[in-house]
Amino acid sequence: MRYMASYDLMETVRNTQQWLGASAKAMASYPAMSIVPNPALQWMAAWGEVAERSFARMVVKPDWGIPHFTCEDGKDHLVSVDTAVERPFGDLIHFDVQGRETKERKILLVAPMSGHYATLLRSTVQSLLPDCELYVTDWHNARDIPVSEGKFDVEDYTLYLVDFLRHLGPDTHVIAVCQPVPLALAATAYLAGEDPEAQPRSLTLIGGPVDPDANATEVTDFGNRVTMGQLEEFMIQRVGFKYKGVGRQVYPGLLQLNSFISMNMDNHSKAFKDQIARVMRGESSDHDMHNKFYDEYLAVMDMTAEFYLSTVERIFKNGEIAKNEFVVDGKLVDIGKITDVAVKTVEGANDDISAPGQCVAALDLCTGLPDSMKASHLEPGAGHYGIFAGSSWRNNIRPLVLEFIDANSKPRKGKGKAELKAV
Incomplete structure (x- = not known):
């Protein structure tokens, strides 16, 4: 108590x-x-x-605040936020631009679960909407999730991404920002081993700690300065009686x-x-x-206690993604099995949260991917927030990401034959 x-x-x-x-x-x-x-x-x-x-x-979930925007036809089109997949710990939402023809680019924007809501990516969403069919992971506040819904840790997070990708289909392009970068990489590798046809076309990883030890910062080195016992003792609390998740252990x-x-x-x-x-x-x-x-x-x-603790222990302390030793649902996820998903990393030269070197480490882990399908970009003068929002994102990074997506939008080899056989 x-x-x-x-x-x-x-x-x-x-x-x-x-x-x-x-x-x-x-x-x-x-x-x-x-x-x-x-x-x-x-x-x-x-x-x-x-x-x-x-x-x-501090206790209010912000609204997306994107009621409409002007399309290429010069008219204002209403934007509705629809739930594509509804799950206890997070939904897959779709920004439906009413009256507009469906865009060829289909993007899954993976939002962080690191203390803020997915609306933190509002400006990123606004910048992508004119050119894409956009889907976003909308994670729920753990204090509002009843204990009866069970646990949610890094493996569950990864499996949520797997389910979302299966729902969207193989013509999807993934953009992961910050915290979910290593888990988005793991979800793609999981599909490469279990369901190759459901893999996305491309994977853009922006400022995430794939290898936190590659260039440690005060944030990423936090896990090495404390024990798991200390974290559980001083950081974890039980939700009070005011909320639906009463009794659930969370990192507030x-x-x-x-x-x-x-x-x-x-x-x-x-x-x-x-x-x-x-x-x-x-x-x-x-x-x-x-x-x-x-x-x-x-x-x-709030984050569930098991998600927070497993992130610190498995991603930062043990470096399971960096060592290619991550296990999901009892299965070893081999990142080397990614062979036909183009991967691009984006880092900020002045990023003091996920410093340069931490994210680009993903390319070295993709041992089965040809160099022609790998790309990286280091944005000069950009901090952590600037690589997915602000002028650096709008003027420099966003055009490069869209070019990368367009260059890797063709169906995978052999897919046409499989479809003909099915017909």
């Missing part, structure tokens, strides 16, 4: 801070308070507005958020001080740069 109590304690602190912000804003905004101008009251109202919004966003999103913020405490502190000043001057808005960023950044989700 102490873990459940600590989970509820964190939620109580968050809820209290949200309430204090709302109360401060309301009290300082009374008309009677304006009789005598007082900068302290103006600051109090501004602090309350920023605090209430910030702490409220609020705890992860604390880690995120502590890494750049000075920058975040300055950002919030500056925002309070802007609110006081009447220069802020619901969709200003600060709110657009922090509405997403502060929205965190």
Whole structure:
């Protein structure tokens, strides 16, 4: 119960801070308070507005916020988010652009399960929608999943990707971002051994820790500085009574958020001080740069304990992907069995989360793949976020990825004969 109590304690602190912000804003905004101008009251109202919004966003799943966009015909087309495959721990969703002809490029964008929702890739989605039929993995918040649904670890994550790829068919191109990069590679290798016809056409791996030891950072080296016992003791808690997943062991999103913020405490502190000043001057808005960023950044989700712990132990500590020793459902996944799926890696020269060398290691593991089907790109001056969002992604990386996809869109050899035989 102490873990459940600590989970509820964190939620109580968050809820209290949200309430204090709302109360401060309301009290300082009374008309009677304006009789005598007082900068302290103006600051109090501004602090309350920023605090209430910030702490409220921590327990809200952001909306995709892509109602429509302009297509090649010059008309605005509505965009609906449809569920293609529904599963307990995550769905496969499709961005359906209504009234538009189906695009030839079919892309599965594999979103991270690392504390934030898939909406973190909103700008990536927006940049790909005009040219692709886009599918995205939409992972669920573990606090909302009943214990009766069972466990979810790195093997289950990999098998989810396998099922999604089987559903989409072999004409799919996969783009994996950050955390799921090694598992997307493993899912493709799993299909290469068990169901070759279901493999995707291409696999683009962006800034992921295939080999965390290739160029260790503070983040990837974390697993080597702590024991699994310490992680389980200090990081894992049980979901409190407020949510459907009551009793489920999780790595809380609020705890992860604390880690995120502590890494750049000075920058975040300055950002919030500056925002309070802007609110006081009447220069802020619901969709200003600060709110657009922090509405997403502060929205965190819980991960199942088994997923978090197995990721640290098997991907970072034991390096099972890097050593080609990863086992899924009792079967050894041999990455060398990938022989006809083109693989491209993308890294940022200034990436301080998954440093250059960690992702490109995937190409060395693809021993059965000809060099003509391998590609890599190192983006100068780009950090971790920049390689899948921002100007580096839009202007440089995205065109290269789409060119790579188009160059590897032809059906596999022998498929035509098989289809003729079936007819």
